Amino acid sequence: MLLLVIPAQAQQHTRFTHADTLRGTITPERAWWDLAFYHLRVRVQPVDSTLSGSTLIRYRVLKPGQVMQVDLQKPLRVLRVEQDGKQLAVRQDGNAYFVTLAKAQKVGQTEAITVSYSGKPRVAKRPPWDGGLVWSHDKAGNWFIATACQGLGASAWWPCKDHMYDEPDSMAITVTVPEDLMDVSNGQLRQVTTNPDHTRTFDWYVQNPINNYGVNLNIARYAHWSEVYEGEKGKLALNYYVLPEHLDSAKAQFKEVPRMLKAFEYWFGPYPFYEDGYKLVEAPYLGMEHQSSVTYGNHFRNGYLGRDLSHTGWGLLWDFIIVHESGHEWFANNITYRDVADMWIHESFTNYSECLFTEYYWGKAAGAQYVIGCRANIRNDKPIIGTYNVNHEGSGDMYYKGGNMLHTIRQLVGNDDKWRQMLRGLNKTFYHQTVTTNQIEQYMSQQAGLNLKPVFDQYLRDTRIPVLEYRPVADGFQYRWVNTVPGFSMPVRVCLGESGPYQVIQPTAQWQKLSARGVKTLTVDANYYVLSRRVAE
Numbered sequence: 001m002l003l004l005v006i007p008a009q010a011q012q013h014t015r016f017t018h019a020d021t022l023r024g025t026i027t028p029e030r031a032w033w034d035l036a037f038y039h040l041r042v043r044v045q046p047v048d049s050t051l052s053g054s055t056l057i058r059y060r061v062l063k064p065g066q067v068m069q070v071d072l073q074k075p076l077r078v079l080r081v082e083q084d085g086k087q088l089a090v091r092q093d094g095n096a097y098f099v100t101l102a103k104a105q106k107v108g109q110t111e112a113i114t115v116s117y118s119g120k121p122r123v124a125k126r127p128p129w130d131g132g133l134v135w136s137h138d139k140a141g142n143w144f145i146a147t148a149c150q151g152l153g154a155s156a157w158w159p160c161k162d163h164m165y166d167e168p169d170s171m172a173i174t175v176t177v178p179e180d181l182m183d184v185s186n187g188q189l190r191q192v193t194t195n196p197d198h199t200r201t202f203d204w205y206v207q208n209p210i211n212n213y214g215v216n217l218n219i220a221r222y223a224h225w226s227e228v229y230e231g232e233k234g235k236l237a238l239n240y241y242v243l244p245e246h247l248d249s250a251k252a253q254f255k256e257v258p259r260m261l262k263a264f265e266y267w268f269g270p271y272p273f274y275e276d277g278y279k280l281v282e283a284p285y286l287g288m289e290h291q292s293s294v295t296y297g298n299h300f301r302n303g304y305l306g307r308d309l310s311h312t313g314w315g316l317l318w319d320f321i322i323v324h325e326s327g328h329e330w331f332a333n334n335i336t337y338r339d340v341a342d343m344w345i346h347e348s349f350t351n352y353s354e355c356l357f358t359e360y361y362w363g364k365a366a367g368a369q370y371v372i373g374c375r376a377n378i379r380n381d382k383p384i385i386g387t388y389n390v391n392h393e394g395s396g397d398m399y400y401k402g403g404n405m406l407h408t409i410r411q412l413v414g415n416d417d418k419w420r421q422m423l424r425g426l427n428k429t430f431y432h433q434t435v436t437t438n439q440i441e442q443y444m445s446q447q448a449g450l451n452l453k454p455v456f457d458q459y460l461r462d463t464r465i466p467v468l469e470y471r472p473v474a475d476g477f478q479y480r481w482v483n484t485v486p487g488f489s490m491p492v493r494v495c496l497g498e499s500g501p502y503q504v505i506q507p508t509a510q511w512q513k514l515s516a517r518g519v520k521t522l523t524v525d526a527n528y529y530v531l532s533r534r535v536a537e
């Protein structure tokens with residue numbers, strides 16, 4: 001999702017509730033059926049901030065089951081659930097609804113239910129970090145409405161299977177709004193219908209699997225323009241939607257989009273959703289990686305709201321939201337975490353995409369300075385991986401520390417072409433999939449030909465930063481790792497003295513010796529996110 005600013009809800013959960021378990025676990029009532037298709041139909045009524053509509057959920061029966069869990073958060077209410085036109089019995093447990101199906105569910109069959117709902121959805125307090133619906137206005141007084149729900153969950157505004165492990169193969173999104181407004185959702189706009197009741201209906205269709213928080217509404221009196229990008233997989237439609245009052249500045253600023261695509265297709269492979277196009281849509285909050293309709297609220301300025309998160313100057317040369325949120329098309333929308341505890345898979349790689357974008361246009365040293373500069377934002381407060389099965393995110397260090405972990409692993413790989421092929425390989429191997437940390441770790445270890453497990457353990461599951469301790473001895477140095485997890489023996493590049501030729505050493509937890517006469521210090525290559533310390537002889 002988002003970016004830096006540490007969410008207000010950063011206070012830690014130490015105890016999890018029954019509701020957290022229902023939200024975050026692949027419960028038996030979720031596990032037996034596999035999402036095939038959603039058709040979300042929703043009417044948005046700004047005048048009283050209500051939503052009403054239904055989700056058709058088409059699913060494949062994987063194993064025997066008669067009770068389905070569907071999620072919808074209060075204060076919205078499920079009105080009715082039907083299968084084959086017959087109303088079903090529903091038991092509510094907080095934000096979860098357990099639907100008892102009347103007819104036998106045969107393994108291998110595809111079935112569907114329709115869940116009707118309505119109500120006033122939760123209003124976002126601080127989007128996108130504390131999400132929900134945003135009811136805002138443009139300068140001319142027209143409605144400017146959006147959804148943002150990462151972490152909170154899509155069930156904050158529509159009924160769904162609100163767990164990230166399962167994605168439908170495709171999705172239709174039909175949105176009815178007052179006739180003077182338009183809705184921009186995900187995928188391609190197939191049809192616009194004018195209704196007799198002074199509303200219009202926008203039919204969007206997503207041809208690819210989509211994660212639930214990626215689904216979005218953006219409703220305004222948008223100005224629109226488009227262009228075609230010639231990319232790795234052919235022609236890609238780029239569509240831009242902004243408030244009319246920002247059209248000129250947006251047309252200038254959004255020139256970043258083809259530049260972004262060029263850099264990211266180079267590093268990560270083809271944009272993962274050619275069939276659905278790419279859209280950049282102005283929203284009444286900072287930004288979010290909504291799949292194929294990235295939302296933008298960075299005020300048409302470079303940097304992150306005009307600031308450089310790396311403190312090096314490089315971050316002022318490009319638009320943070322365009323680059324970061326679009327980077328998520330590869331790492332978040334293409335490769336998606338199964339459990340939000342593994343959110344680093346989205347944010348660490350996307351933080352690193354900022355470095356790679358910088359490197360693509362300003363060279364390798366610039367990219368390295370950027371990612372190293374971001375270290376100032378690392379807190380080492382708690383592990384990056386959160387608690388599984390309770391919808392719990394780990395530390396915000398998943399951004400800058402995660403990016404620096406990847407930059408460190410790149411040093412271990414020691415071959416930029418191979419590194420790039422690994423990044424492209426991840427996007428190919430896990431194309432349109434939901435994944436676990438273990439899958440990413442194993443893939444990267446295999447491709448690198450290195451056991452990276454202790455490195456991932458150190459940076460993702462521990463808060464300590466490795467320290468290279470060294471001490472002068474008669475004709476050189478002794479050195480070792482301290483502050484590390486068991487088995488940590490990461491090679492590291494050092495030079496003797498303050499500068500000079502670098503060499504790779506292989507420290508472990510035991511002292512080893514390096515011959516070097518008359519030299520008093522060791523300097524570690526700054527590309528490695530480690531510390532070093534000279535200790536007494």
Ligand SMILES: [Zn+2]
Nearest residue numbers: 001002003350
């Ligand atoms: Zn992000």
